[in-house]
């Protein structure tokens with residue numbers, strides 16, 4: 001059985017077990033099994049993914065810049081992916097607003113017993129600040145705190161300098177290639193535990209999320225899920241088909257493990273290692289493009305999150321009976337797109353962005369309390385949409401730049417994780433042990 005299949009089973013089992021525990025209402029099970037064991041395994045698993053992100057982005061991006069062959073291509077990849085990311089996010093939120101306006105969730109909503117204390121608005125940073133902060137003052141600090149845009153900026157500058165030094169850099173580039181392989185191997189090791197990690201994460205979420213939270217805001221949830229699926233299965237797939245001619249079904253199939261990871265962790269950032277693996281080893285995007293577009297997209301491209309902003313704004317405008325008008329909605333689109341550039345892909349960040357958007361158009365941010373209860377599950381779905389958007393744009397850019405391997409895309413078994421990936425060759429083990437043993441010191445002559 002393939003690993004993806006096992007992860008899928010882990011996910012479904014998590015849903016069933018979690019939902020069953022939720023109906024049990026047993027204090028011991030909730031405290032010890034869910035709050036203790038499931039939370040522990042789930043956190044360990046997400047931490048293991050996160051520990052890979054920064055070194056993997058660094059080494060793969062150095063190799064990507066060095067391997068691109070022509071530094072000018074770098075500028076083209078950057079501009080095209082930036083343009084496409086902004087474009088897809090804007091299309092996503094515009095369709096979401098239109099759909100929500102047609103369906104009209106929140107009309108006639110009764111506000112009762114909503115505790116809105118503790119919700120505070122965050123000020124949106126200005127565009128100038130966002131761009132200025134891309135340059136790190138201290139790269140070590142940027143790496144330590146996982147500031148993705150700063151890490152990308154620094155690594156690209158370093159990669160360009162490495163290329164400028166020419167032949168002198170050969171061994172450094174080889175070392176980075178080797179480290180990239182090592183990191184990918186660790187991804188395989190962590191992936192081997194994914195069925196259990198995913199099970200615990202999903203079971204914990206479903207055990208904690210009662211169905212009763214969904215009932216009052218069913219219209220919001222329905223519209224949001226509809227808009228997310230519309231973008232995922234229709235807009236993105238049409239875009240992929242029209243620009244690359246690739247089969248959307250094959251593409252979706254090959255993205256499945258990354259989507260499940262995004263769904264279980266609700267974090268585009270933590271999913272970077274898996275997205276990178278799917279896009280390079282299964283879909284055929286060369287590392288020269290993927291090493292840049294995937295971490296870049298995890299930070300600046302959030303189609304699913306933007307869709308949530310759109311639907312939530314229409315919903316709250318209806319709840320409060322406030323007419324936003326065309327200019328209001330245009331403002332929402334602009335704000336959501338800008339906010340997505342500066343915010344990292346981590347769980348729940350969409351709600352923080354929503355406070356900025358609501359503030360901007362003058363809707364009461366207390367309204368967020370209405371949708372807070374259902375946000376975790378919505379976050380999981382929108383994160384899967386976010387990373388699929390990153391993958392679609394990466395594939396388009398790779399195709400446009402001739403950095404795409406159709407043979408990989410055409411091979412259904414390409415990049416499938418198997419038990420063999422984790423085998424250790426005993427002969428190589430023996431040779432390495434020999435190499436690691438200290439050499440006997442020459443004895444001084446009598």
Ligand code: ASP
Nearest residue numbers: 267268305345346349350
């Ligand atoms: N969790 C999302 C992500 O990581 C962001 C959000 O919508 O809250 O992409």
